[in-house]
Amino acid sequence: MYIVKVIICVFFLITGFSCGKAPSDSPVIRMALLKGPSAIAFSNLLDSVYCIQGKRFEIVLYDNPMKVQALMIQKKVDVAVLPLSSAVNLYNKNTGYSLLACPVWGNLFWISSGSRTDKSPFPIFLFGQGTTSDVLLKYLQSVSALQDVYPDYTYSTPQDLFRALMSRQISDAILPEPFVSLALQKDSSLFVCCDLAKEFSPVGFAQTAVVVSSEIKQDIHLLNSVDSLLSVSVRKSTPENPETESRLIRYKILPGKIDLATVYDRCRIEYRSRSSVRNSVDSLLQVIFKYYPKSIGGKFPDDRFYISDNSI
Numbered sequence: 001m002y003i004v005k006v007i008i009c010v011f012f013l014i015t016g017f018s019c020g021k022a023p024s025d026s027p028v029i030r031m032a033l034l035k036g037p038s039a040i041a042f043s044n045l046l047d048s049v050y051c052i053q054g055k056r057f058e059i060v061l062y063d064n065p066m067k068v069q070a071l072m073i074q075k076k077v078d079v080a081v082l083p084l085s086s087a088v089n090l091y092n093k094n095t096g097y098s099l100l101a102c103p104v105w106g107n108l109f110w111i112s113s114g115s116r117t118d119k120s121p122f123p124i125f126l127f128g129q130g131t132t133s134d135v136l137l138k139y140l141q142s143v144s145a146l147q148d149v150y151p152d153y154t155y156s157t158p159q160d161l162f163r164a165l166m167s168r169q170i171s172d173a174i175l176p177e178p179f180v181s182l183a184l185q186k187d188s189s190l191f192v193c194c195d196l197a198k199e200f201s202p203v204g205f206a207q208t209a210v211v212v213s214s215e216i217k218q219d220i221h222l223l224n225s226v227d228s229l230l231s232v233s234v235r236k237s238t239p240e241n242p243e244t245e246s247r248l249i250r251y252k253i254l255p256g257k258i259d260l261a262t263v264y265d266r267c268r269i270e271y272r273s274r275s276s277v278r279n280s281v282d283s284l285l286q287v288i289f290k291y292y293p294k295s296i297g298g299k300f301p302d303d304r305f306y307i308s309d310n311s312i
Contacts (some may be wrong), residue, residue: 027055029216029226031079032068035061036158037177037267038081038208039253041103042230043244044237046251052225061251072097078213079226084281085132085288085295087209091305092297097211098307100227102277103234105268106197106204107177108133111165113190123152125173127161130295132207132284133174136196138291144199165190178254181263197268200287204268206280217307227273234271239264275309 029052033039039046039061050057060077062068069086071077072095080087080097091097110124126133129151140146149172155161162179164170166186174196175183183190197204210230216223237244239260248254254263272280288296 026051029055029057029078030076031057031059031081032071032077033059033061033081034065034068035063035251035253037104037107037269039251040178040237040248040263040267041208041269041271042081042233042237043247043251043253044233044241045229046247047243050229052229053222055222057226057229061253072211075213078216079210079230081208081210083132084206084209084284085135087211088285088296088301088305091211091301092299096214098214098217098305099209099277099281100212100223100307101210101230101271101273102206102208102281103210103230103269103271104208105270105272106195106200106207107180107267108136108174108196108207109176109180109192109266110172110174110194110196111180111183111190112193113165113168113171113187119148121148121150122172123170124149125152125155125161125164125170127153127155127158127174129153130292132288133176133196135288135291135295136200136205137174139287140194140196140199146194177267178258178263180266181258182255185258201280201283203280205284206277209281212307223307231271231273234269237269274307278306281306 033042042059045059065082065086068077068080068082069090072080072090081103084102087097087099124137126137128134134151137146137151155164158175158179161173161175162183165173165175165183172193180192197207212223212226216226239245245254245257245260249256285296285300289300293299
């Protein structure tokens with residue numbers, strides 16, 4: 001069965017898309033990609049031009065997840081990569097985008113600047129109430145020895161948290177990559193107190209979702225071609241690829257030279273598609289629903305949110 005799937009995948013790679021410059025007036029498949037781990041996972045696509053079944057595949061990078069969500073509400077993108085909770089929330093608002101794959105499996109870390117002799121509770125800074133980091137902290141406090149901390153939402157972005165940590169305005173923060181590696185590289189006194197993904201599950205958690213529009217979902221050949229392209233892109237977007245680092249720096253996804261292998265390791269990048277991710281997605285959604293149901297629209301997504309393997 002595995003060999004059959006590989007053959008089918010290769011078939012779609014050969015027949016579904018091709019490199020080269022597509023005609024400027026051809027239809028476009030637009031993919032919205034957030035800077036950070038998502039862009040790191042798909043960095044191989046940034047410099048390439050693909051044509052899928054006569055349609056140009058176009059990547060657009062964004063700094064702000066709210067911009068991506070707005071484009072999805074307006075139906076102005078065909079493929080989007082965003083936090084799973086946001087993807088479910090938008091689906092529950094009838095935007096029509098369904099889950100194709102999960103490429104990032106947990107890159108949230110509690111970073112600290114030192115030990116304490118005072119045993120009183122102290123703040124750990126997060127970038128937003130109801131975010132995945134907030135939900136995971138609450139969950140871990142319920143099952144482990146993290147009762148001596150409480151969340152502080154003073155800073156609204158990872159960039160603000162990073163600056164506050166580096167200037168020692170704060171001593172403890174939960175950050176994603178690449179800010180974790182950058183902080184540890186710049187300040188040797190900082191260290192990782194907790195790998196939230198590893199504490200949640202040995203295999204991490206479905207942090208990031210690739211979703212596709214209903215139009216792509218309904219066209220089986222187009223859907224499979226997009227899936228194949230994204231899967232191959234992740235396999236090529238590795239620290240061993242000599243072009244990866246320069247590409248990430250050029251697109252300002254990384255601020256400069258950094259230990260790229262460590263960044264990739266902490267990002268837990270692995271493209272898992274369709275039904276293979278459903279159990280992991282459900283596990284995270286159960287925790288989110290318990291602690292912050294509003295962030296996923298107050299309910300679990302129905303079966304139409306998931307794209308089945310029957311599409312292959």
